[in-house]
Amino acid sequence: MNFNLQWTWFHRLGSPRWFYQQTQRWLPWLAVATLALLVTGLVWGLAIAPPDAKQGNSFRIIYLHVPASVVALAGYYIMAISGAVGLIWRIKLSFMLMRSAAPIGAALTFIALVTGAIWGKPTWGTYWVWDARITSMLILLFLYFGVIALRHTYSNNEAADKAGAVLSLVGMVNVPIIYKSVDWWQTLHQPATIKFTGAPSMHPDMFAPLVVMIIGFYSFYSLALILFARAEILRREYRASWVKQLVSNQPAEK
Amino acid sequence: MANNLSGGFKAYLYRDILIAQRDRGDLSKPLMFFLLVAVMVPLAIAPEANKLSAIAPGLIWILALLATLLSIERLFSEDYADGSLEQLLISPNLLMMPILGKITAHWLVIGLPLTLLSPVIAIWFSLPISAMVPMMLSLALGTAVLSLIGAVGAALTLPRQGGVLLALLVMPLYMPVLIFGSATIQAAVDGLNWLAPLAMLAALLAVAIVLCPLAISAGLRIAKNG
Numbered sequence: 157m158n159f160n161l162q163w164t165w166f167h168r169l170g171s172p173r174w175f176y177q178q179t180q181r182w183l184p185w186l187a188v189a190t191l192a193l194l195v196t197g198l199v200w201g202l203a204i205a206p207p208d209a210k211q212g213n214s215f216r217i218i219y220l221h222v223p224a225s226v227v228a229l230a231g232y233y234i235m236a237i238s239g240a241v242g243l244i245w246r247i248k249l250s251f252m253l254m255r256s257a258a259p260i261g262a263a264l265t266f267i268a269l270v271t272g273a274i275w276g277k278p279t280w281g282t283y284w285v286w287d288a289r290i291t292s293m294l295i296l297l298f299l300y301f302g303v304i305a306l307r308h309t310y311s312n313n314e315a316a317d318k319a320g321a322v323l324s325l326v327g328m329v330n331v332p333i334i335y336k337s338v339d340w341w342q343t344l345h346q347p348a349t350i351k352f353t354g355a356p357s358m359h360p361d362m363f364a365p366l367v368v369m370i371i372g373f374y375s376f377y378s379l380a381l382i383l384f385a386r387a388e389i390l391r392r393e394y395r396a397s398w399v400k401q402l403v404s405n406q407p408a409e410k
Numbered sequence: 411m412a413n414n415l416s417g418g419f420k421a422y423l424y425r426d427i428l429i430a431q432r433d434r435g436d437l438s439k440p441l442m443f444f445l446l447v448a449v450m451v452p453l454a455i456a457p458e459a460n461k462l463s464a465i466a467p468g469l470i471w472i473l474a475l476l477a478t479l480l481s482i483e484r485l486f487s488e489d490y491a492d493g494s495l496e497q498l499l500i501s502p503n504l505l506m507m508p509i510l511g512k513i514t515a516h517w518l519v520i521g522l523p524l525t526l527l528s529p530v531i532a533i534w535f536s537l538p539i540s541a542m543v544p545m546m547l548s549l550a551l552g553t554a555v556l557s558l559i560g561a562v563g564a565a566l567t568l569p570r571q572g573g574v575l576l577a578l579l580v581m582p583l584y585m586p587v588l589i590f591g592s593a594t595i596q597a598a599v600d601g602l603n604w605l606a607p608l609a610m611l612a613a614l615l616a617v618a619i620v621l622c623p624l625a626i627s628a629g630l631r632i633a634k635n636g
Contacts, residue, residue: 295582302579309570318632337586
């Protein structure tokens, strides 16, 4: 039951208490960095970067759409890999991270889909196109929903974690297959008339704020993941003496 | 126990087929569903041959998907309820072989009859005769993949007996099968090379046979404690 069998660095990394105390120190820095990056990226992207030759100002939604999509997809891998780490080394913390990653990833996927639809209207004249990337993102959203829904099936926390990890891993194997097959299906059904403004073909003045925004979203993701995981730690470890002490010492703050 | 590897496979294959044979009502329900929904389609859309044949390749696959989904829930739930699953889990043998045996039995009871019934639907929807063989081949391979992936969902949702949750978990994973399955029929209808998507289905089956039993046995062991 206890996590501090051996105080090697590896086991210390897996200790919820160590994580909680360590992240306490990281949080302010991370919060400041996230805020700075997002504000810089948004002001730069929305106000300073030049308007697109064809799309005018409507292209600026790219500064939300692309970072959200990138991090949503990476988030699935983060979730599945932390699930795998939990399954293999039986580390409680990585299950907590896995559980925290699911709702954040789902929210980012949702943002990516909504901003994509809003962007699609002025660009393609329609909110929805069965494009390979859009369809894959929609399926990704349902994969996230599946992982979130599965945990409510189990009354036993440990079983719920393991089941979620297995499902995320099955999904991880499937994400590239789904993407490739949807890509193949799309080329079969409609000529590839829709081309995204690919990043390499972007002007550096437009691309630089995008990079800032992507880093900013990753930073935001880490911040959200840590905050969710800290809440999860308190929820699960409420019987541990250090949590009791923490709560009783600061009743007003929590 | 120095059991040979295929022992568990055969035993569970025969056992599940026997159970299905003794309880024919269960066996026929998903097939009746398959045919009944197919009857609804012309009534809801239009009884015109060209409209129906345009949607038939995808529709047959959606019906096959739903019929498999309806039946896969029971794959482990009865064994779970009567305790025989527990016996399987504590036995010293590999779990893979009994699991593959059960899934093969499920395919023989659901997937194969679906495949054999599909020409009826093809005729109802005025698909060309030339598309029959590709359609049946794609269904034979594809329903096996559907059974394998569905079994992962069935194992993971065991404590709650599947239901809508099972559909939610499994449907996104069914997407590639659906795409390549309907593409095989579509290619045959259009007179194109249908072997390419069929080969993709076969590849999916090969991957699923290797990987799904791993996830299923992990899922069953977890569900036992859930």
